[in-house]
Amino acid sequence: MTRSQHYRSRSLPFSYRENGIQFDPISYTIDGDDHTEFDLNPARTEIDLTNALPTDDDTAVAEWETLTITADLHISEEVISAVFPSGERDQPPAKLYVTIRCHETIYRDRVLVTDAPTMPGTYEISIPVKKDQVRGTVELRPYLARTRDRDGTGEYASQQNFRVASGTIYNILIDRPEDEEPPSIDGEQVSFSQTPHLPGGEKLYYLDFRNEKRPKLWINADHPRITEVLQSQGSVGAEARMRDVILDQIGYGVWQQLVVRAAAAVDDDGNPEHEWQQTVLETFARNMYDVDDLNEAIYRLRTDIESPASLPHMIQRLDEELQEYLDPREQLIKLMEEGLQI
Template sequence: MTRHSQRYRTTTLPFSYRDKGVDFELDSFTVDDGDRIALELNPSQTEIDIASAVSSSDSSGVPNWDTVTLYGKLYLPEETIKAVFPQGERAQPPAKLYVTIRCHETIYRDRVVISKSPTTSGEYEVELEVPKNTVRGTVELRPYLVRTEAHPGEEPNDYADQKNFRVASGKLYYIVVDRDNDEERAAIDGERVRFSQNAHLPDGNKLYYLDFRNMSRPKLWINSDHPRIAEVLQSRGSVGAEARMRDVILDQVSYGVWVQLLVRAGSAVDVEGEVEHEWQEMVLQTFARNLYDTNNVPEATRRLKGDLSDPETLPHVIQRIDSELQEYIDPREQLIHLMEEGLQI
């Protein structure tokens, strides 16, 4: 793994942050239980096309892979630790290191913890699983170093002092897992259309609508009656004002969509903790365990069904759902990026 000095940009955050403070390199991947395939990347390459490696299909034309696993390393330099933690915390930094997995097309987001607190400088092995039923098109991977404890000091300083503040990040990779001709791959479809010209869509200035007419395959409609918003949502960049605005809009949309999907999936759970449709299973697998702090998914889904059905517990479970989605989506991150761009204009 190449070691090199980093040039850091100055941010408008009220504390020290390093957007290139974590070295991130991917070197290989596997498809299901197949042999590991080496990635021969150029030093500056961030887009990795593995669509051809996972394009095999069964007789019905449906891709027959389940999981792509990517392998690599993270390197956390000592200079990053010194830059984002005060002297007294550098020996045992109260931080965790994780990689986010995000797919805009299916509004999927997850994270894989690479190192729990304390996280010291050094090299860490990375193994990231990407399930087929949660993604489509391009998947984004990015590492973050995140503070895990509030700083006990009362005096203001140049360091982040609150729990869950991100203090460093690294290279953003774009993993292409399929092409446009694989539209049937996603559990949830999306399309941009003018609401004003479609009778089955709501009137007014709605930004989006989640359509459950086909319960086996919900569809997300984005209102192209708002052409500027629709244009921003098609932005593919990772920096700049449009990319930041796109991410904030997607966070807003995904929050409302996830609430609907989670409530509908939880309400559909049967007495054995099972559901009928693939998207319902995906939603419950993603959220139910965290909502009830258990690794037993059937137990968690049954409890969710009960809480959603009881008027006395409904407000409390909605509050837990809100808290979980705020943690899952982390809208603060994208809002901070957007504010940074605004202050530079």
């Protein structure tokens, strides 16, 4: 979600600002050591710290106790005016806090930033995350909530502890399952319209080969509804089905580019230049040509890439293999079944 002042209201019986709190992670420390600053683009909401947190080289067991995230939170006068009646705006009866959630360990906590009154302005907060309480991904989100009841109903929330504003959810990845390898292709969300080296128009994604050694996938944050769906964490429901279908669509184009690039990079000895190219060829080449020998499959793929006569047949083989690999039919059926229940 881009940082803008165009806040979106939820379907609630009172005024609510879903992106009324600007939430900016600044840095982190591990067990009180020196601060390390985050280098985040405005639309990036997943922070991967799996390689930053220390582990024992022999046992791969995490060797840290407390990860502390430092962040800034900003609330504008516009938001205060939107969620509190005029008589409360000088001294808003509100508390500002950040929730800490880990779905894998069913852990929930929160860190109080300010108690009532919470005035417009910028606040700094330190958010401690204990290793023995979390696993996998930790979810952080700020909220502004009333601290007392008020008489009347109408446009504004009236009961104590009703939330009246929130901010962007940040997902902090602290470790991976033992059998899960880090992604070989980096991915990040960013506004294409505000990034000079990315294509203009309404592109959904762009695979960046400026660093041929490690390509990077950019998702266009100018489409906030799509990026919201892509960030959903659930495994059931309409959003999860839509997310999987969108990922299949992006994955098809990305894999197609990677296979062609990898095949074109193979030298006369049948060896690609970079590790990711070897991985891509091992994944797809043998199935495309229905042979067991990887070297033979790579040679045939490279030959087809270079020949105008055989290139169309190679593209057809690749299309068939990607449909088998991604199986988009399964995700489309699940989405259709979900839609029929609505």
